[in-house]
Amino acid sequence: MGQRSGGGHPQPWAFLVRRELIAFVPAIGLAALWFGAEAASLVALTAFWVAWMTRPLGPAEAREDDAADGATGLPLRDAAVDAMDAFLEDATARAHGTACLVLGLDQPENLERHLQPSEFEEVLFRTAERLKAVLREHDIVARLAGARFAVMLKPTPRPDLESMIQLSGRLQTAAEAPLSIATRSIPLSAHVGFCLKGRSVGHDGEAMLSAAEIAAEEAQRNGPSAIRAFSVEVQKTAQARSDLSGEASAALEGGMILPYFQPQLCTDTGRISGVQAIPRWSHPDRGLLTEKDILPAIDAAGLRQRFAEIMLFQCFHALREWDRLGEPFGPVSLPVSPELMTNPKMSERLRWEFDRFDIAPNRIRLILQQNLLPQIRDEVIAHNLAQCHRMGCAIELAGFGASDASVTTIRRSSASRLRVHRSFVARIDTDAEQKRAVAAIISMAEGLGLETLAEGVQTIGEHAALSQLGCRHVQGRAIALPMPLEETIDWARRHRAKLRSTPLLGRKQG
Secondary structure, rough: OOOOOOOOOOOOOHHHOHHHHHHHHHHHHHHHHHOOOOHHHHHHHHHHHHHOOOOOOOHHHHHHOOEEEOOOOEEOOHHHHHHHHHHHHHHHHHOOOOEEEEEEEOHHHHHHOOOOHHHHHHHHHHHHHHHHHHHOOOEEEEEEOOEEEEEOOOOOOOOOOHHHHHHHHHHHHHHHEEEEEEOOOOOOOOOEEEEHHHOOOOOOOOHHHHHHHHHHHHHHOOOOEEEHHHHHHHHHHHHHHHHHEEEEHHHHOOOOOEEEEEEEEEOOOOOOOEEEEEEEEEEEEOEEOOOOHHHHHHHOOOOHHHHHHHHHHHHHHHHHHEEEEEOOOEEEEEEEEEHHOOOOOHHHHHHHHHHHHHOOOOHHHEOOHHHHHOOHHHHHHHHHHHHHHOOOOEEEEEOOOOOOHHHHHHHHOOOOOOEEOHHHHHOOOOOOOHHHHHHHHHHHHOOOOOOEEOOOOOOOOOOHHHHHHOOOEEEEEOOOOOOOOOHHHHHHHHHHHHHHHOOOOOOOOO
């Protein structure tokens, strides 16, 4: 590849210093010696023409071709559909198989926020080069909308699910290697969705590409770095989410989407130490829907801000109701989305709501989800976190152990509690390796002056093991399922009665 400028694109004159020109130097010299300057000039012009025509194309040259993407030089979606049509026709004629894959960079909006436009184009350009390097000569890569790429595979005798998973992994590995741009190392992660010829609902290029896009959307929702294969079930799920997005606004305003509350217990005393607000949708036809269905519908409808306002309002209402009935539940933990944290007026609006409802800020704990952690350095997010911390709101980091949160990230977040991911909690009472991992997390948290809460505690055995290890708080099915506000009072009274009549589940002594 030719030399690249600081912005990442080949310079117009870079072809002049290509190594291929060395082969013409003797010819130029001989032409000058035998036939004179005119012949030497002709050979030199021929050399420059060959170097120019064989140069690697960068984004600037690609823009001259209306059928190519301006940032990567790749063909666009229409060309991808045509290529897939041709591959399907060839595969059918030869009784072979083929597949379409869609790879997308996770959180491209975060990349665009932190990079200059030319630097973001450099990311796309070099990602495209990496993908092509993994594939065979006749496979085709195309650019889709945003930071996504389509891969059309030339027909082969036996492409199967296992080989597609392996290829998806190789493409991910290539795309996720950190990029060095403008003296900075840019970490990347990518999701992949794919569709095999035999699994596509339709039998043309558009159907194959659309199916791979649906699988990629499903992977992105389960990311980062997730891989999903297209199936009829995945398509039905995607269609259901699309249908729900049309109903989301009416459900929000009509009081059908409300927080349920899942109690948290202190392992030292067994008492209720707080609750987490978890959204539930009482759908008239589909029953009680969980956040897996609710959040994609809310996002598709563009209602994340309104959803956050309603959840916060309902949490304030719950706190006031518990106060009125003399039933202390402790702080309410409430997840916050990247969309909310990147709003420059988020902390100001939150302060106004606390004053409006006369609720002390320390009665709300803001849960930072895993997908927000890579954005901690963002100036707006850092400002909001600092303001919320000064206000008195506690900060929790979710899914600890399953994300790449560093000590620096923890400190920047002003977190007071780490939430140990369910994947580490599972079978902790019977799996020695799990126990050692959680013990290390708890020890690190204590060293940083942070409390710990274990998520998704499913059994009494897990509860007991976490208590012995020194995890201060637990939450999950073994304690209670999420419940509507009106059921929390009776549950709390039953729990306190049981607590009075049974020994405490304390830490291991000695």
